[in-house]
Every structure is written in structure tokens, then in C-alpha cells.
Amino acid sequence: xxxxxxxxxxxxxxxxxxxxxxxxxxxxxxxxxxxxxxxxxxxxxxxxxxxxxxxxxxxxxxxxxxxxxxxxxxxxxxxxxxxxxxxxxxxxxxxxxxxxxxxx
Amino acid sequence: xxxxxxxxxxxxxxxxxxxxxxxxxxxxxxxxxxxxxxxxxxxxxxxxxxxxxxxxxxxxxxxxxxxxxxxxxxxxxxxxxxxxxxxxxxxxxxxxxxxxxxxxxxxxxxxxxxxxxxxxxxxxxxxxxxxxxxxxxxxxxxxxxxxxxxxxxxxxxxxxxxxxxxxxxxxxxxxxxxxxxxxxxxxxxxxxxxxxxxxxxxxxxxxxxxxxxxxxxxxxxxxxxxxxxxxxxxxxxxxxxxxxxxxxxxxxxxxxxxxxxxxxxxxxxxxxxxxxxxxxxxxxxxxxxxxxxxxxxxxxxxxxxxxxxxxxxxxxxxxxxxxxxxxxxxxxxxxxxxxxxxxxxxxxxxxxxxxxxxxxxxxxxxxxxxxxxxxxxxxxxxxxxxxxxxxxxxxxxxxxxxxxxxxxxxxxxxxxxxxxxxxxxxxxxxxxxxxxxxxxxxxxxxxxxxxxxxxxxxxxxxxxxxxxxxxxxxxxxxxxxxxxxxxxxxxxxxxxxxxxxxxxxxxxxxxxxxxxxxxxxxxxxxxxxxxxxxxxxxxxxxxxxxxxxxxxxxxxxxxxxxxxxxxxxxxxxxxxxxxxxxxxxxxxxxxxxxxxxxxxxxxxxxxxxxxxxxxxxxxxxxxxxxxxxxxxxxxxxxxxxxxxx
Numbered sequence: 001x002x003x004x005x006x007x008x009x010x011x012x013x014x015x016x017x018x019x020x021x022x023x024x025x026x027x028x029x030x031x032x033x034x035x036x037x038x039x040x041x042x043x044x045x046x047x048x049x050x051x052x053x054x055x056x057x058x059x060x061x062x063x064x065x066x067x068x069x070x071x072x073x074x075x076x077x078x079x080x081x082x083x084x085x086x087x088x089x090x091x092x093x094x095x096x097x098x099x100x101x102x103x104x
Numbered sequence: 105x106x107x108x109x110x111x112x113x114x115x116x117x118x119x120x121x122x123x124x125x126x127x128x129x130x131x132x133x134x135x136x137x138x139x140x141x142x143x144x145x146x147x148x149x150x151x152x153x154x155x156x157x158x159x160x161x162x163x164x165x166x167x168x169x170x171x172x173x174x175x176x177x178x179x180x181x182x183x184x185x186x187x188x189x190x191x192x193x194x195x196x197x198x199x200x201x202x203x204x205x206x207x208x209x210x211x212x213x214x215x216x217x218x219x220x221x222x223x224x225x226x227x228x229x230x231x232x233x234x235x236x237x238x239x240x241x242x243x244x245x246x247x248x249x250x251x252x253x254x255x256x257x258x259x260x261x262x263x264x265x266x267x268x269x270x271x272x273x274x275x276x277x278x279x280x281x282x283x284x285x286x287x288x289x290x291x292x293x294x295x296x297x298x299x300x301x302x303x304x305x306x307x308x309x310x311x312x313x314x315x316x317x318x319x320x321x322x323x324x325x326x327x328x329x330x331x332x333x334x335x336x337x338x339x340x341x342x343x344x345x346x347x348x349x350x351x352x353x354x355x356x357x358x359x360x361x362x363x364x365x366x367x368x369x370x371x372x373x374x375x376x377x378x379x380x381x382x383x384x385x386x387x388x389x390x391x392x393x394x395x396x397x398x399x400x401x402x403x404x405x406x407x408x409x410x411x412x413x414x415x416x417x418x419x420x421x422x423x424x425x426x427x428x429x430x431x432x433x434x435x436x437x438x439x440x441x442x443x444x445x446x447x448x449x450x451x452x453x454x455x456x457x458x459x460x461x462x463x464x465x466x467x468x469x470x471x472x473x474x475x476x477x478x479x480x481x482x483x484x485x486x487x488x489x490x491x492x493x494x495x496x497x498x499x500x501x502x503x504x505x506x507x508x509x510x511x512x513x514x515x516x517x518x519x520x521x522x523x524x525x526x527x528x529x530x531x532x533x534x535x536x537x538x539x540x541x542x543x544x545x546x547x548x549x550x551x552x553x554x555x556x557x558x559x560x561x562x563x564x565x566x567x568x569x570x571x572x573x574x575x576x577x578x579x580x581x582x583x584x585x586x587x588x589x590x591x592x593x594x595x596x597x598x599x600x601x602x603x604x605x606x607x608x609x610x611x612x613x614x615x616x617x618x619x620x621x622x623x624x625x626x627x628x629x630x631x632x633x634x635x636x637x638x639x640x641x642x643x644x645x646x647x648x649x650x651x652x653x654x655x656x657x658x659x660x661x662x663x664x665x666x667x668x669x670x671x672x673x674x675x676x677x678x679x680x681x682x683x684x685x686x687x688x689x690x691x692x693x694x695x696x697x698x699x700x701x702x703x704x705x706x707x708x709x710x711x712x713x714x715x716x717x718x719x720x721x722x723x724x725x726x727x728x729x730x731x732x733x734x735x736x737x738x739x740x741x742x743x744x745x746x747x748x749x
Contacts, residue, residue, distance in 0.1 A: 021722060024715065025718060025719050025722075033715075097713065099713075099714065100711065100712030101712065
């Protein structure tokens, strides 16, 4: 069994990111889209930690950065869910296709 | 003492009426009589100073060659091409300007006085006097100018006053139209003059009359002969307009829509001779260019004859006088063109008296007849209005050229100088014009003042404010010419360009002009007075039907100009209109339409669907990454593609 190299992490991260992106682009449910965004953020976190580990193992830059990302993501989810609930109260729907008021 | 003061402070003369203008406009306007007194008083004082200054000039022969000039800097600029452009404003007193100064202020004083009676009951009484004062100030400034730019400013000011006063009866459409016509016609001419003055400034670097005179004498150092000719012709265009010379004479007869004192002051005695005066002032320029002199002479001679032929068929009293003015101005130009400043200024001087007299007489008649202007409907006025009638007769004798009245001497002077300079054709034209002048003037006099009375009219003699100026001016019309008799030509000694020349008295020319004047008056007598029913006159008009109609319609020049205006100006305007509509508006509308259309196109992309935006955003990031990868930036490529090269 070959050792797990940087490439493996990067490929995993790319796959996760792509799945997340696909979800963001195709899901109709706003909550699902939020979950997919979480996926993308975590793909980034994997990247950050992996690069940090393999390229500059001495400093914990990547790890610290990923903690920041997690914090921001938590906040973002909080706000995002709050918005979705507000919209839901208004429209009785969480379907993104119904949220087209930003149109001219 | 006082004379010296007046000469050193000649600028007071234009300043006084200017102050009167300000006072009337800002203070005295609600009180009519006060306004009139301020205007007349300031003009009379100006006249007093002008007389003193004239006395000072005409007692010292030095001033003929060396004019009294004092000036102050108006402004100076450093322009590219004209490193030190300095314009002075000042006073130039020499016999010519002193004569004009006296003449203008003297005649203006009496016309102001006359206006008190003439304008009685007019709602714009005070305004009228304020305009008159402004005109007086501008005209006197023009006369005194030591600098051509200063003169040009005054020239435009008198044009403005003329415009305001022609259109004084603003309720009359014809007056408004006439004012516009005068303004536009003069504007066309002033454009030429302005070009001429600019060229003078550029070529010679000064507009000072005395400096210019010195420099133009040696013009080869500055410019070519062709350029000088061009400048002279351009400068002459201004006088063509202002002095009503053919082909820009059309405004002057229409200017008679203004009140009669205005016609007398501005459109007979003073403003219209500004053109003649300007040519006289710049004689040093014209003197160097024989072809320009020829142009002046021919224009003058032609205008004299041309206007006289129109005058013989006109019916309105002021219109006849207007064409007569055009004709007499032609005489003055002719005299300048044949090189006699002296004769020209002499005719200007005498003409001012008798023509102002006749206009004021016409005004007196018009007031008495409630502005019925057709001479054919008058008749026998001499019985009810003796002062007006007899002073008018004196004016008629003077303009016809019967000795010893003023017009005879000056006209004779012009004829002789035309003959002496070898312009035989122009001499013949001028002599024939003299005959026509006597004829049309006396046709008017016989029709209006003599013969059977028209029972429809109830004329009354005018009040003293109107008759006194008539009497004073008629004295002028009698005596003003005696200054320049061929036996003892005082005038020619003082007012001249170059050497005074004492030629032998030309009795032949004198006799000819008397005979022609007598013949004209006699012809008018037989046609219009002896033949009480005017049968022969009517028959003659029928005989010469087409000619008569052509003259009566003033050679259709107005119609020609209208047509020209319609065809060319309106045509060009239409062209520009189309250009405006299609090209200019097209560009503006095109920009609008472009914005709208591109908005329409781009609107599709704003679907309002978040996921579309995300997709586009992602594709954009991808595109940027690919672009950076292939643009050779290794760091970017490394970042984006994870080290894959």
C-alpha cells in the first residue's frame, strides 16, 4: 500500500469541491445548497491542512487558517439558515426557483 | 481760459449726455418734464463746451497739421503673435472732429428741444429722451475717438441707439421690422469693418489714428499693396452699411418708422454720416490705394443717382426725404472718392442743417395732419402752417442748390472736385442727380405746401418748441454754405487732407448747377403746381409705366433681398435643419438606443436565479485561471494547477 501523498489529499479535495459545486448548482432546496457549500468549504480546509503539512510542516499556518474557515462557515450557516427561514415565512417555500425577486 | 479748458477736457462733451442717460434711466424717469430738461440741458451744455473747443481749434492754424491728441491706456494684452497689444482711448481734436463735434451737439440740442413738443403725450416720453441722450453721447464719442477700436465701440453704440429708436413705437409691427432690418443690415457691414480693423491691428500693430497715418505712409515695410487694398475695401464695407450706400441702403428708408426727431437727428444729420466721417478719418489709408478710392467714388456716385431716381416716384413725405438722404450721402462718398475730404465734409456740414430742417418740417406736418404721410393728400399747407412751410422751402432751396443757400456751395464744390480729378462720367452722374434732386424735392414741396387745400385736413401750426428749432436750422441752411464759397474758401483752408488747393473759380460748373437746379424746380412747377389737376404728371407715369413701377418699387431690391434670403438663407437653414434632425439628433438618439438595446440584450443574463449566477461566477473563475496559466505567469499557473506544468 503506497504512502498517502499530497496528491491524494488534493484529489480528494478536488472531488469534494466538485461534488459541492455540483450540489450548489443543481439542488433546488436551499438547505441542501447550504450543505453543499459546507462541502466546498471543507474541501478547501483539506487543501489548506494538506499543503501546510507537506510544504511547511514547521508552521501551523494551514491549520489555523482552516479553523478560521470553520468559524466563518459556522457563522455563515447561522446567517444563511436565518435568511432561509425568513424567506420561508414569507413564501412558504425553500425552493430556490421561487427566489427570483432580484430580477429587474 | 475757458477755451483752453474746453479743449483739454473735450471728453466732457460726450460724458455729459452719457450722464444724462444714466440720470434719466435711474432717477428722472417717472417725471417726464424733468427727463426732458435733463436731456436738453446736458446736450446744451455739451454744445457749449463743443463750441468753445471748436473756437480753440479754429483759431490756431497749427491744429490742421498737428491734431491735439491726448489719450489714456484702455487695456494692454500680451497675445501670441501680438506681444504687446496696447489699446488707448482718447480724444483727437482737429478741425474735422471739432467741426463734427460742434455740428452734432448743435443740431442735437435743437432736435432735443423739438422732441419736447413732438413727443408730447407719448407713454415712453422719458425713455425716448434717455435713448436720445445715449445716442448723443455715443455719436460725440465716435467723433472724438483717437483710436479706431474706440471709434468702433461708439459706432456700434450709435447702431444700437438707432435700433432702439427706430423700433421706438413697439406697438407697430412695421417699426419693429424696420428696426430689425436696420440692425441686421448694419451688422453685415460692421462685420467687414471689424475684419478691416483687425487686419490693420495685425499688420500695423496699432489702431491709433495718428500712429496709423504715420505707418501707412511707408506701408511697404509692413505689407504688400494687395493686402492694403483688401484692408481698405474691408474698412469701406462698414461705411457702406452705416451711410446707406448701395447695396446696403435698404435699411435707411425703412428707418423712417421711428419718431421724426430720430429721423432728423440719426438718419439724416449725424449717425448716417458716421460712415463718411470714418472714411474721412482713414483717408490716409484710402489715399494710398487708388483702386479703393475709385470704389468709394463709384459707389457714392451710383448711390446718389440711384436713390434720386427712386425718390421721384415715392409718395410718403419722410420716405422721399430718406431717399434724398441716401442720395446726398452718395454725394459725400463721391467727394471722398475723388480725393476731396474738404468738399465731402462741407457737404456733410451743410446737409446736416438743411436735411435736419426738412425732417423736422416733415415732423411738424405729420403732427398737424395726424400722421397722414402721403404728399398727394396734402396741399396748400402754407396757409395754415406758414413757419413750417417757409422754413421747408428754405430747406428745399438749399438742397436743390440755389445760391446763396447752403447746399449750392457744397454741391458745387463736389462737382468741381469730380471734374478736376478727371472723373467725367461721375461728374455727369452727379450733375444729373442734382437736377433730379431739385425735381423731387420741389415736387414734394409743391404737392404738400402749395396748390389747393385738401378739405379733409385741418392743419394747425406747431408749438414754439417745434418752430424755434425750425427757424434756427433754417438760418443754418441759409448761411452754413457761405464758409466755403469758391472765392474765399475758408472751409478748404481748415478742413482738408493734404495741401489746400486754390483753383480758379469754375464759373461753368457753377452755372451748370444753377441751370440744372432751376430746370428741376421749373419742371416740378409745371407738372405739379401749374397743372392743378396733375393730368400731365399722371399721363407721364402711364407712359413710363414699367419704369415708373420699377422706380416706385425701389428697383425691387427689397424683393430681391427677400428672395435671396428665402432661397439662400432659408435654404441653407433647411439644410442645417436636416443635418440637425438626422445627424446630430441621430448621434444622440443612437447613443440612447445603443444603451437601450444593449440593456435589452444583457437583461437575459439577470435571471434572478442564484444558481445561474454561481455557475457563471465559477466559469469566470475558471476562465481567469486558464488565462493566467497560459499567459506565462508561473506563480499563477502553479497556484491554479497545483504545480502541473
